Amino acid sequence: MANKLISEIPLPKSIANVFAARNISTAKDALSLTEFELMELLDVGLTEVRSALSQISEIIAPPYQTALSLMEQRFQNEHLGGHFPTGLKGLDATLCGGIPFGVLTELVGPAGIGKTQFCLKLSLLASLPANYGGLDGRVIYFDVESKFSSTRLLEMGLRSFPEIFQMKEMAQEMAGRILVLRPTSLSEFTQHLQQIKVSLLQNQVKMLVIDSMTALVSGEHEQGSHKQQTLSWHISFIKSLAELSRIPVVVTNQVRSHNQNEAPHYSFQVQSRDATIETPSRYGSHLVAALGIHWAHAVTTRLVLEAKSGQRFIKVAKSPISPPLAFPFHISSLGILLLSDEGMELMGPEINSIHCQGHNEIINFGMESLD
């Protein structure tokens, strides 16, 4: 919409010619300048500039919808009103049905906690037909760190849905719907994204998984702010992809260590340091999500996977429709299973913290039970 040509907008001939003569060909160029700049550039009076701008703005401005019609549209056209059930009852109930369509859902946690396992299970579920709770479509899986294991995927399928996966043709059909891409660089990833945008709907792609976003960005040797710029473009692009096609997009993120003393505060907080409550010091939890604060703003739902005192938890850290609940889980041959569908409500910023205590024992235990 922004790149609409001025020539396509019905403006009075005289001013349209002036725009063309001064090389202002798209609406974006015209709207990026202030009224006075345009007056100087085009050499026309204020009234003409104002009327031209208001005509351009009216055409470029997006149409409106009442929130009611938005809701009705979603409930009529989409599976469960726009949610993809994960099969984990407690989590689905909290998320009002499941992973929301059209927005970014992030899985963040320390290494080995189960993010890739969760992604595999979700891909499997998405490929299943609707009567099994699936989206009956293709899944595009960006496997940046080469962690995708078809064996594990089929094992999960066999254990969870034996009636489908025992038949070889059905198993082949389902597994065939999951398309794995292994971009080796950020630019390759960008190319793939652009290709996908064009063919998403025709090819019945119903879910996008990126595992992991951090690996893509950290692989690049960019300096500080330039790195931020490239990521911004991708964030915007992936969000618009999700929205236009109304599919769930799941992205995994890693963690990095964080100096407790460095916790940033606002300038007014610094002044009244003694008046603020001291956040209880946490032992062994110097981890924060990677990719920074701009990314944290961009994701709509953030699920934190962590390990605390030997138990794994999946926490709904950021979600517009859910309370801050934590569910204990473990990983079995069927994939991720919740140990309790009643989540524990966590107060305050505790929901955002990422713990990694007693984790090493869990990994070994897990490996044993899988054999």
Add this chain to the structure above:
Amino acid sequence: MEIWRLPISASQRGKLISAGYTSLSSLSSISSSDLSRELKVSESEALDILKLASHSRGLEISSASCSVVEGAQNAWDMLHDEESLMHITTSSADLDNILSGGIHCKEVTEIGGVPGIGKTQLGIQIAVNVQIPHDFGGLGGKAIYIDTEGSFMVERAFQIAEACIEDMSEYNRFLRKDFQACEIRMHPKDILENIFYFRVCSYTEQIALINYLDKFISEHKDVKVVVVDSVTFHFRQDFDDMALRTRVLSGMALKLMKLAKKFSLAVVLLNQVTTKHTEGSFQLALALGDSWSHTCTSRIVLYWNGNERYAYIDKSPSLRSASAAYSVTARGIRNSSSSCKRIKMM
């Protein structure tokens, strides 16, 4: 050189100056045919220039006769206006308290905070609360919700609308013991129908939409709040020219301020945070830079203090700097439930 002030094109101005007309009074006694001959322009153009000149002059002359400065309002009259200002409640009494009533109409209020603190929640709550009918102390208006990030969830708006109606019925039952009149006949769907939702996908669309709002609101006169969630998102990327970004943002802020004053509505802008390296440490600050900080009338920062969510009035022409606790519940924004809530004056 008063000619500079006339809203005419550069070439017309150039011609006037080279013909020797530098002040407005020099244009007072010439006819349009003489002017068109001197400037070598068409008669209609000359007539337009003279009209503009006399209009600007007319303002100056009449001001001498009626008031000291044209268009000014004295402070006593403004006091009456300010006192009769309507507010939009935030559904948290503590928060309304420090805001002395709620979100002010005729003003641009900026609300910023870290991800997950509840900015969108507050935005949706305000879009619902503006619809509270006059009988319950509300504005009975409609809302415009401009979504730049896709964070508006309809299901949540429905939940909040439902809770708002329940609260109104509760209030009704509590105060009006006779049960007659003012039966709540509102349904959450009616509330959703009065929220005009716009989804903006680029900064061009954002600018175009804000330009278009003037016309839209003239056609929908009962809109009483415009929520932009968030104003930052599209301006944080692909802007290589920072000076241009500042100009565009201030242009946008001015238009929003004009809208607020013209239609007596409230404008709420939600902003993100960024980390700034000042005084040797990293501090949190609202995004979009220092010049943007000057453009909004009031600024509220939402932050975590211990386990509680707090709102702090960072900047306001009439309110004291204070902070109050609030919470985000299944019913929307409400007072914080902790027993030792305190409103801290700074």
